[in-house]
Amino acid sequence: MLAPVDPPTNKKGISIVSEDVCQQTVGRPEAFTAVENVFAAMARGDAYNFPVVREAIGHADALYGFKSGFDRAGMSLGVKSGGYWPGNAAKGLTNHQSTIILFDPDTGQIKSIVGGNYLTAVRTAASSAVSIAHLARKDAKVLGMIGAGHQSTFQLRAAVEQRDFEKVLAWNPHPKNLVRLATVCAELGLPFEAVEREQLCAEADVIITITSAFEPLLRHEWIKPGTHIACMGTDTKGKQEVDPALLVAATLFTDEIAQSISIGEAQHAVASGALKAGDITSLGDVINGDHCGRSSAEEITLFDGTGVGLQDLAVASVAVQLADERKLSSKISL
The missing domain is CATH 3.40.50.720 (NAD(P)-binding Rossmann-like Domain)
Structure with missing residues (x-):
């Protein structure tokens, strides 16, 4: 009788990158380069966004949805989940709330969970900055x-x-x-x-x-x-x-x-x-x-x-890479 075989696991662990660590690792230059690169990849056909899901949830006047995509050039696959809660400012929170999840394009395994609030702000600013730089x-x-x-x-x-x-x-x-x-x-x-x-x-x-x-x-x-x-x-x-x-x-x-x-x-x-x-x-x-x-x-x-979702994946990938290199990310296994 053969002994049971344990299913394969993500031996490297899943990187958890907090909002604070995102702010420590991703500045305006990093965000600018990431967004510029992903715009270029999209135009070449090397990266594409999946259809956006964005709906009113019928509670707290909130809009909630998903942005996702795959960048073959940067090997970024994932999804940003989040939305807009207009009452958050009165609670001392930012109105936009989101989390980014990255997956391994080769296996589909989850790689990283990244705070998305700061990254959404810095990547949106990078987008307009790229347009100013070029236009x-x-x-x-x-x-x-x-x-x-x-x-x-x-x-x-x-x-x-x-x-x-x-x-x-x-x-x-x-x-x-x-x-x-x-x-x-x-x-x-x-x-x-x-x-x-x-x-x-x-x-x-x-x-x-x-x-x-x-x-x-x-x-x-x-x-x-x-x-x-x-x-x-x-x-x-x-x-x-x-x-x-x-x-x-x-x-x-x-x-x-x-x-x-x-x-x-x-x-x-x-x-x-x-x-x-x-x-x-x-x-x-x-x-x-x-x-x-x-x-x-x-x-x-x-x-x-x-x-676009690819912007989020691009800056999240940079955050994970830098956080891992500087040993600022946390690791968990599922």
Whole structure:
């Protein structure tokens, strides 16, 4: 009689990387490189996202869902589970809550469990920063910020590293929250001014929108020639931050075209028939040199940052690698 054989186990153990360790290991440079690389891989066809699941759960006004994908170039396979709880701020918590799980592409075994809150913020900021690096005019001097929530400070810090900005203008539906951005600007030694949206659009060379709006906050006629706009808040059906006419007038780029036309900023212009999927270019094509990006100083460029699961997997993979190397991760076995 043969002796029973124990099933194979993950002898290396599963890496647990906490929120604190993510902040210790993944900074803006690491996030920028990870996001830029994954955008390039997506455009080459080496990485792809799976369909997004995102639903209202009928409790606490929360949205909950899953973003997943596989990056063959970076060998990242996994899923981010989480969502948006609008009441969390009153509880001393961030409104966005998420966890990232990575799997071994060769075996399907679970490899890592990674805190996703900080990484979501830093990868979203990296996404707009990559768009600024590749699409904004080199002589951009004024940065405009629309929105002053938790994510806005990550956006601001990442953006100012891409150009020699001399001033920051900002607007928020609740002006008292602008103190967040003013504080960061004071730390960076950048002049800061709270202004109305029309003035912001008239002066800014680069504009980042990072809100949860369901109506246009920026009008086409307000935007001056040569502006680069990174729309980072629209990631759900029904959300909207800018006038659809602005998307039609601009040269339009995105992280993933399928998401841009379904849950991103382009959804409204596409639904009206004013825009087609073929009018949108993947930012990865610019990174790979397959598209010129900005073609003139007068051109308005717009990046529709919908937030793809591959971004999360890319930064989570970096967090795990660095945490393991520095012996900062915990190990468990199932």
